[in-house]
Amino acid sequence: xKSLLPLIFGMAAVTYLPRLLPLIIMTERxxxxxxxxxxxxxxxxxxxxxxxxxxxxxxPEIRLATLIGVIAAGMCSIYLSKGGLVLSVMASVITALLxxxx
Amino acid sequence: xxxxxxFSKSIKRGMITSVPxxxxxxxxxxxxxxxxxxxxxxxxxxxxxxIFVFAGASQFMALDLLKAGISTGNIIIATFLLxxxxxxxxxxxxxxxxxxxxxxxxxIAFGVTDESFSVTSLTKTELRTPFLLVFYGxxxxxxxxxxxxxxxxxxxxxxxxxxxxxxGLYGMFMALLAPEAKKSLPVLFLAAFSGLLYVIISYFxxxxxxWRLVATIILSSGAGVLFLKDEPKEEEKI
Numbered sequence: 116x117k118s119l120l121p122l123i124f125g126m127a128a129v130t131y132l133p134r135l136l137p138l139i140i141m142t143e144r145x146x147x148x149x150x151x152x153x154x155x156x157x158x159x160x161x162x163x164x165x166x167x168x169x170x171x172x173x174x175p176e177i178r179l180a181t182l183i184g185v186i187a188a189g190m191c192s193i194y195l196s197k198g199g200l201v202l203s204v205m206a207s208v209i210t211a212l213l214x215x216x217x
Numbered sequence: 218x219x220x221x222x223x224f225s226k227s228i229k230r231g232m233i234t235s236v237p238x239x240x241x242x243x244x245x246x247x248x249x250x251x252x253x254x255x256x257x258x259x260x261x262x263x264x265x266x267x268i269f270v271f272a273g274a275s276q277f278m279a280l281d282l283l284k285a286g287i288s289t290g291n292i293i294i295a296t297f298l299l300x301x302x303x304x305x306x307x308x309x310x311x312x313x314x315x316x317x318x319x320x321x322x323x324x325i326a327f328g329v330t331d332e333s334f335s336v337t338s339l340t341k342t343e344l345r346t347p348f349l350l351v352f353y354g355x356x357x358x359x360x361x362x363x364x365x366x367x368x369x370x371x372x373x374x375x376x377x378x379x380x381x382x383x384x385g386l387y388g389m390f391m392a393l394l395a396p397e398a399k400k401s402l403p404v405l406f407l408a409a410f411s412g413l414l415y416v417i418i419s420y421f422x423x424x425x426x427x428w429r430l431v432a433t434i435i436l437s438s439g440a441g442v443l444f445l446k447d448e449p450k451e452e453e454k455i
Contacts, residue, residue: 119258119259119262119265119283120262120265121289122279122283122289122292122293123262123265123266123269123270124269125289125290125292125293125296126266126269126270126272126275126279126292126293126296127269127270129293129296129297129300130270130271130272130275130296130300130303131326131327133297133300133301133303133304133307134300134303134304134306134307134326134327134329135307135322135323135326135327136304136307137304137307137308137310137311138307138310138311138314138322138325138326139319139322139326140311141308141311141312142311142314142315142317142319142322146312149442151312152441152442152445153438153439153441153442154308154309154311154312154438155309155312156407156437156438156441156442156445157305157306157308157309157338157434157438158309158334158335158338158339159394159397159398159404159407159408159411160407160408160410160411160433160434160437160438160441161302161305161306161309161331161334161335161411161430161434162335162390162393162394162408163394163407163408163409163411163412163415163437164411164412164414164415164430164433164434164437165331165335165387165390165430166387166390166391166394166412167411167412167415167416168415168419168429168430169386169387169390170387171415171416171419172419177380177384180380180381180384181384181387184381184384184385184387184388185384185387185388185390185391186391187388188385188387188388188389188391188392188395189391189392189394189395190395191392192391192392192393192395192396193395193396193399199392199396200234200237200336200389200392200393201233201236201237203388203389203391203392204237204240204241204385204388204389204392205385206388207384207385207387207388207389207391207392208240208381208382208384208385208388209381211380211381211384211385211388212377212378212381215377215380215381216377
């Protein structure tokens with residue numbers, strides 16, 4: 116197999132630059148309020164899209180477990196209002212495990 | 218509206234916050250290490266992927282494309298498209314990182330992943346350097362050591378447990394999103410719009426796969442700017 120170093124460093128560059136440039140450029144100047152609102156909406160739209168993608172594009176044999184695990188985490192996080200992140204993640208892992216054992 | 222916290226508490230919170238990510242990353246990284254070994258990539262190159270690229274989805278995609286004999290240039294372009302979502306995430310995070318000293322931003326930027334971005338951007342307390350470095354550092358460590366472990370020993374964990382720990386990362390996304398959506402109607406709108414849009418875009422194959430995520434994020438956040446009046450949360454007005 117030919118050397119993978121050009122690929123690895125090429126991928127590293129195109130991964131690092133999109134992560135770095137906005138931080139370097141945008142922390143320096145004031146932001147237009149409309150753009151600021153757009154940016155503050157991103158966490159929510161990104162999370163939702165990531166969840167949906169995770170369920171749709173995972174391998175078929177674990178799709179149901181993913182769906183149920185996600186629902187379990189969601190319900191758990193709503194009922195445990197404070198500090199429920201770790202417990203909710205555990206709930207999703209355990210439910211997913213149970214579904215996979217069926 | 219943000220609380221200041223002492224240095225040591227900031228570090229401790231970084232450690233606690235990283236637990237779900239450490240548990241989720243390690244088995245996924247092991248799967249990467251093992252898969253990479255199985256398609257004939259050397260131990261060094263496998264580790265280099267995780268050390269220098271540190272992007273789960275891109276690394277798995279690269280293995281797929283390598284196996285299919287796709288050229289280096291095309292794999293790099295595909296990686297770039299897939300990672301454009303991080304451009305949006307870093308831009309969003311920049312609103313909250315204005316007080317961080319510039320040199321640290323070079324380290325913090327390296328740690329921006331879907332998971333770390335989600336957790337940090339929904340953290341209510343002010344984002345300070347010690348918290349960010351500990352949190353990002355530990356998640357990176359988990360990814361890198363998981364890769365090496367997967368290459369060396371294969372997957373020691375039973376398959377079902379390994380899949381479940383990976384599913385836990387999606388559970389974490391939901392556990393971050395659901396309480397916010399319950400509290401705030403604009404957040405519910407944004408989440409519903411974005412999720413539905415992704416379903417429509419993929420189901421009808423409107424946009425090529427590598428563009429889908431970033432297109433969904435831009436279009437639905439843009440829809441939020443058009444249709445919503447307020448910022449999602451008071452606390453985020455820094």
